[in-house]
Amino acid sequence: MIYFDHNATTPVDERVVDAMLPYLHDLYGNPSSLYRLGRMARSAIDSAREQVAALIDAPASQILFTSGGTEANALALASAQGKRLWISAIEHPAVVENALRQSGRYAGINSLPVEPSGLVAEQALRQFDLGAGDFISLMLANNETGAIQDVAGWVDRLKGRGVIMHTDAVQALGKIPVSFKQLGVQLMSLSSHKIYGPKGCGALVHDAGFSVQPMQWGGDQEQGLRAGTENVPAIVGFGKAAELARLEIEQRTHHIQRLRIRLEQQLKTITDLVIFAEQAQRLPNTVQFGIPGVNGQMLLMQLDRRNIAVSSGSACAAGSEQISPVLAAMGVDAALAKSAIRISLGQGNNQNEIDQFVDVLKTLLAGN
Ligand SMILES: Cc1ncc(COP(=O)(O)O)c(C=O)c1O
Structure with a gap:
């Protein structure tokens, strides 16, 4: 074929499969358990966090593992509660549907228009009076056309106005260099299965000074911001896929x-x-x-x-x-x-x- x-989606890299297998077999411990088997799983998650961090040029402490890009986007938008939400007209359904179905949480939802080129219209920046109280979700690269938005430029031009910026970097990751630091956004979504990692795993990256609002509560996994026993084999696979993407x-x-x-x-x-x-x-x-x-x-x-x-x-x-x-x-x-x-x-x-x-x-x- x-x-x-x-x-x-991408096929899982054989080297990723090899890295995951021990965590599907002998190393099945719950990372929250205090005995050795649990500590080994915890340590594997910590290593994967470092591997993802290295790929996107961000501190490991600012990475929250999720069940994929969709959940990362939903978690990002949960932090837009009470704000005026702006989403570009070409966002993935994982942003659009999360926004529309929870519209009551925001102080309005607005669309940022797109030019025939596939890029979000610059004039939107001038046309709308954006400031504190505004939350923008602008994808880094579009899944259909592949068009890459100047997210760093938008952050730069909005500097000092108190606007919160989220970027869905799911499609950009592994295909072009993605630096969280250089982009300057507060929130960024990632997914493992677009970079030769397993499905059902992703991450939300957040700025150190930004307070992420959880969507679910339970145990205090992922700094209490994403409760639920971690999918250790998938996280290990995502980490390995990130390491390979960085090196290659x-x-x-x-x-x-x-x-x-x-x-x-x-x-x-x-x-x-x-x-x-x-x-x-x-x-x-x-x-x-x-x-x-x-x-x-x-x-x-x-x-x-x-x-x-x-x-x-x-x-x-x-x-x-x-x-x-x-x-x-x-x-x-x-x-x-x-x-x-x-x-x-x-x-x-x-x-x-x-x-x-x-x-x-x-x-x-x-x-x-
Ligand atoms: C731009 C974009 N965002 C989010 C997602 C959703 O990611 P996941 O499949 O990991 O939930 C996709 C998947 O197609 C995507 O292309």
Whole structure:
């Protein structure tokens, strides 16, 4: 199979599996237990926290492990209680749905508009009088188009105004360098399964001076901010995946970027094909495109029958007549948006697969 959907999830790296296995077998202790088996589990969590911290340039003490990116986003938004919440028009459902379904907790929810480039409109900064009492959630990289927002620039321009900034860095992590310090945000969400780690694990990173509001209570795990017995094997796996991403980021970026350049060169030979957010700086592994007159869902299924796994990019568009809210926010014509296909490359892909995919795509488009 040709797997081109690494923004959905990645295969677990064998080295990550090896690191996790002892914690699924003999080292099953509860990290809160005081005897040796428990202390070993605690120590494994501490090491994983250091590994994640090293990848994102943040103190380990500011990392809270969660059940994934979705919970990290929910936990971040729980700290927006009583504030005016601003979310960009292209946020992941893990932000949008958490905001909308708990709208009563905030002093209003507002959308930050996005330009056709896929980037949040700069004018929003001037247009709205943002200050203390405002909480912004602006993703670092978009899961569909791969567009990278200038989060550090936004933090810089809002400096001194008392605005709280959260960034969902789930898609950026492991694909581009992500430094919590350099971004300057108060809160950042991460997920393990996008960086060749196990599913069901992630983290919320918080600024030292920022007081995170818990969503659930029980034991005093994770500084009392995220109660519940820790998923030790998954946390160990996330830590190992983070360590590998840090050590290999240059070669990984180079590999996927080289493949994407080759892919885009070939895609551009297809008449009228449009690459979304092409003008924006994008993740090196992601290309989302549309072809006028094509049904994206049907194309996706035809590719699946040829053992090629791609995505339309938008979970909520799958199997429905709805178009991607991300593309809609960018002002993409509805018919073109319905033709969207997203390719997200990963470390296991090679040039052969790119060439094979484009051949199959061209054959399908020619109706053969
Ligand atoms: C941008 C973004 N945020 C959050 C999530 C949710 O992360 P998880 O699957 O770990 O809950 C995803 C997953 O697709 C994502 O792409």
